[in-house]
Amino acid sequence: MGICLVKGQWLWLYSLLFCVVMNKSRALSADGEALLSFRTAVISSDGVLLRWRPEDADPCNWRGVTCDPKSKRVIYLSLSAHKLSGSISPDLGKLDQLKILSLYDNNFYGTIPSELGNCTMLQGIYLQGNYLSGLIPSELGKLQELKNLDISSNSLSGNIPLSLGTLANLAALNVSNNFLVGPIPFDGVLSNFTESSFGGNRGLCGMQINVTCKNESGGPSMNPSSPNSGQNQSGKKKYSGRLLISASATVGALLLVALMCFWGCFLYKKLGKHDSSGLAMDVSGGASIVMFHGDLPYSSKDIIKKLETLNDEHIIGCGGFGTVYKLAMDDGCVFALKRIIKLNEGFDRFFERELEILGSIKHRYLVNLRGYCNSPTSKLLIYDFLPGGSLDEALHERSEQLDWDARLNIIMGAAKGLAYLHHDCSPRIIHRDIKSSNILLDGNLEARVSDFGLAKLLEDEESHITTIVAGTFGYLAPEYMQSGRATEKTDVYSFGVLVLEVLSGKRPTDASFIEKGLNIVGWLNFLVSENRQREIVDPQCEGVQSESLDALLSVAIQCVSSSPEDRPTMHRVVQLLESEVMTPCPSDFYDSNSD
Ligand SMILES: Nc1ncnc2c1ncn2[C@@H]1O[C@H](COP(=O)(O)OP(=O)(O)OP(=O)(O)O)[C@@H](O)[C@H]1O
Numbered sequence: 001m002g003i004c005l006v007k008g009q010w011l012w013l014y015s016l017l018f019c020v021v022m023n024k025s026r027a028l029s030a031d032g033e034a035l036l037s038f039r040t041a042v043i044s045s046d047g048v049l050l051r052w053r054p055e056d057a058d059p060c061n062w063r064g065v066t067c068d069p070k071s072k073r074v075i076y077l078s079l080s081a082h083k084l085s086g087s088i089s090p091d092l093g094k095l096d097q098l099k100i101l102s103l104y105d106n107n108f109y110g111t112i113p114s115e116l117g118n119c120t121m122l123q124g125i126y127l128q129g130n131y132l133s134g135l136i137p138s139e140l141g142k143l144q145e146l147k148n149l150d151i152s153s154n155s156l157s158g159n160i161p162l163s164l165g166t167l168a169n170l171a172a173l174n175v176s177n178n179f180l181v182g183p184i185p186f187d188g189v190l191s192n193f194t195e196s197s198f199g200g201n202r203g204l205c206g207m208q209i210n211v212t213c214k215n216e217s218g219g220p221s222m223n224p225s226s227p228n229s230g231q232n233q234s235g236k237k238k239y240s241g242r243l244l245i246s247a248s249a250t251v252g253a254l255l256l257v258a259l260m261c262f263w264g265c266f267l268y269k270k271l272g273k274h275d276s277s278g279l280a281m282d283v284s285g286g287a288s289i290v291m292f293h294g295d296l297p298y299s300s301k302d303i304i305k306k307l308e309t310l311n312d313e314h315i316i317g318c319g320g321f322g323t324v325y326k327l328a329m330d331d332g333c334v335f336a337l338k339r340i341i342k343l344n345e346g347f348d349r350f351f352e353r354e355l356e357i358l359g360s361i362k363h364r365y366l367v368n369l370r371g372y373c374n375s376p377t378s379k380l381l382i383y384d385f386l387p388g389g390s391l392d393e394a395l396h397e398r399s400e401q402l403d404w405d406a407r408l409n410i411i412m413g414a415a416k417g418l419a420y421l422h423h424d425c426s427p428r429i430i431h432r433d434i435k436s437s438n439i440l441l442d443g444n445l446e447a448r449v450s451d452f453g454l455a456k457l458l459e460d461e462e463s464h465i466t467t468i469v470a471g472t473f474g475y476l477a478p479e480y481m482q483s484g485r486a487t488e489k490t491d492v493y494s495f496g497v498l499v500l501e502v503l504s505g506k507r508p509t510d511a512s513f514i515e516k517g518l519n520i521v522g523w524l525n526f527l528v529s530e531n532r533q534r535e536i537v538d539p540q541c542e543g544v545q546s547e548s549l550d551a552l553l554s555v556a557i558q559c560v561s562s563s564p565e566d567r568p569t570m571h572r573v574v575q576l577l578e579s580e581v582m583t584p585c586p587s588d589f590y591d592s593n594s595d
């Protein structure tokens with residue numbers, strides 16, 4: 001099954017759910033809703049949550065879920081080691097019959113939700129081996145049934161709350177390998193535990209670990225909100241909190257849809273050999289090729305014949321919108337074919353009109369759409385093939401090094417392409433999905449923006465389920481995550497993130513940022529607050545010029561400003577890049593109409 005069959009099924013399920021809801025007024029139990037909300041906050045996984053189907057009556061057969069057989073209430077949630085990434089939804093607090101919560105050895109980040117204090121039946125909490133940060137919620141002290149609490153090997157900070165001492169049934173406790181500080185309370189059950197429960201926290205002191213506490217004025221402070229270890233965390237906490245909450249609230253569901261697509265594609269590429277007739281099936285039975293501006297010097301028949309020969313071996317990439325194939329014609333010309341499985345018959349004519357507009361947009365820094373094939377089952381878009389692949393690959397996968405001039409040149413090209421979309425083409429286009437995998441490189445490492453217009457197009461087709469892949473996460477402006485509304489300024493933000501990615505050589509949600517509870521923008525803000533912003537630059541990058549670096553950083557800082565009004569327009573960005581960043585060098589700036 002190809003990528004978008006997965007997506008198609010998902011949408012189909014949605015419509016089914018809709019029917020069921022219409023017929024029965026309510027399908028899924030409240031526990032099920034809480035779990036869907038949990039899933040929404042998970043932005044990637046190994047696919048374990050794929051079969052959590054909203055149209056089920058209860059979640060009792062979902063993977064990782066166990067219910068009480070009589071009441072059908074959820075009593076165990078057990079999803080350890082499934083590569084789950086994202087935040088832990090506070091809605092787990094609604095599972096008030098939950099006895100075991102086992103999410104260890106995943107990639108969860110954000111805080112431990114204090115709402116878990118509502119799950120008063122909890123006997124075991126296993127969250128070890130994640131990237132959880134922030135404080136241990138004192139609400140855990142409400143869990144009087146709790147026997148086992150393991151939150152070791154995370155990035156938790158602050159004090160150990162006094163309330164944990166009241167957990168009379170606690171038989172096993174492990175908070176080791178975190179960044180906890182302060183005196184370990186010697187109250188109640190907490191006096192039972194030793195070194196092996198608290199080790200690996202360099203800031204802790206207390207009898208349990210034979211470390212005497214320095215006598216600070218006021219004595220041991222058990223206030224969990226007290227500042228910890230003198231480290232100023234206000235900026236970081238505020239940021240990550242907002243990021244996670246807003247993201248999980250609005251974009252999460254969308255991410256999920258796209259994610260399933262992404263995994264579908266991934267599995268397809270990795271394992272799938274059973275669908276090699278897919279393209280042939282697409283084009284047999286009434287496909288027609290539409291070409292723009294005589295851009296393709298072949299007959300429809302030639303192209304269709306070629307399409308029929310494409311199979312898995314020709315796949316060069318997968319994305320949120322579909323699978324990309326390399327299409328080599330007999331005359332030696334090569335194109336990239338993007339296959340988007342059709343979801344909705346009715347939108348055909350609309351889709352075609354939009355594609356025609358996209359096909360009419362030609363610019364030196366945009367990937368040229370040459371034509372498309374309209375088959376009964378899919379849309380096949382034919383683009384220029386760019387031999388340099390994507391910027392994402394160039395930065396993160398290939399070993400070749402991009403030097404300073406190459407990086408500047410790529411940033412410049414991306415800026416010009418985007419500025420053209422925003423300001424100079426008609427109709428103006430908001431890209432909505434600016435990220436390094438959508439910046440392609442030609443043989444001379446010149447950048448071209450790809451996939452413009454598709455986000456909008458597919459959103460409309462899928463009745464407002466935006467297609468955003470997981471990889472997009474770090475690029476989204478805060479207000480976009482809250483409102484879901486794209487503007488030119490949300491593109492400018494994504495562009496700013498892209499600049500930081502090019503400078504640092506790190507993905508926006510690189511593990512080294514996540515570990516600190518940050519993403520790349522949070523890291524930049526931190527460095528700026530310490531006046532160390534130059535340190536963001538990739539140490540491997542050769543030929544850095546500090547003057548243009550400072551100017552470029554200043555542009556990036558403006559672009560990723562949290563308030564959209566403070567961000568410059570792309571026109572302004574191009575001006576700034578040309579006048580302040582690039583070493584002055586008269587006009588390589590022209591808009592071409594073809595290559
Ligand atoms: N015109 C092209 N020339 C060469 N390679 C391409 C071309 N278009 C896409 N690719 C390759 O295919 C990959 C997937 O592209 P695609 O645009 O479908 O996905 P994406 O950019 O990762 O995500 P999204 O679909 O959300 O934009 C790219 O990363 C790139 O490696």
Ligand SMILES: *[C@@H]1O[C@H](CO)[C@@H](O)[C@H](O)[C@H]1NC(C)=O
Pocket residue numbers: 090091092093094115118
């Ligand atoms: C937790 O309980 C409190 C008080 O009973 C309630 O106000 C709150 O909504 C609950 N939270 C969740 C997530 O269930």
Ligand SMILES: *[C@@H]1O[C@H](CO)[C@@H](O)[C@H](O)[C@H]1NC(C)=O
Pocket residue numbers: 170171188189192
């Ligand atoms: C923990 O300490 C309490 C007294 O505070 C004691 O009753 C209990 O048996 C101890 N539990 C364990 C597991 O040692």
Ligand SMILES: *[C@@H]1O[C@H](CO)[C@@H](O)[C@H](O)[C@H]1NC(C)=O
Pocket residue numbers: 152153173174175176177196197
């Ligand atoms: C706590 O977890 C660490 C690993 O993080 C482990 O080495 C240690 O043995 C555990 N301690 C207890 C008491 O289970």
Ligand SMILES: *[C@@H]1O[C@H](CO)[C@@H](O)[C@H](O)[C@H]1NC(C)=O
Pocket residue numbers: 195208209210
């Ligand atoms: C702490 O000190 C006591 C005696 O003072 C000793 O028995 C115990 O082993 C020590 N524990 C650690 C972890 O050093």
Ligand SMILES: *[C@@H]1O[C@H](CO)[C@@H](O)[C@H](O)[C@H]1NC(C)=O
Pocket residue numbers: 215216217218219
């Ligand atoms: C700790 O400090 C307080 C005052 O802040 C003082 O009264 C007390 O004697 C000190 N204790 C020790 C052991 O130094």
Ligand SMILES: *[C@@H]1O[C@H](CO)[C@@H](O)[C@H](O)[C@H]1NC(C)=O
Pocket residue numbers: 227232233234235529
């Ligand atoms: C933390 O930093 C912010 C600004 O970055 C500042 O306003 C605040 O006073 C600082 N707080 C502490 C405790 O240092």
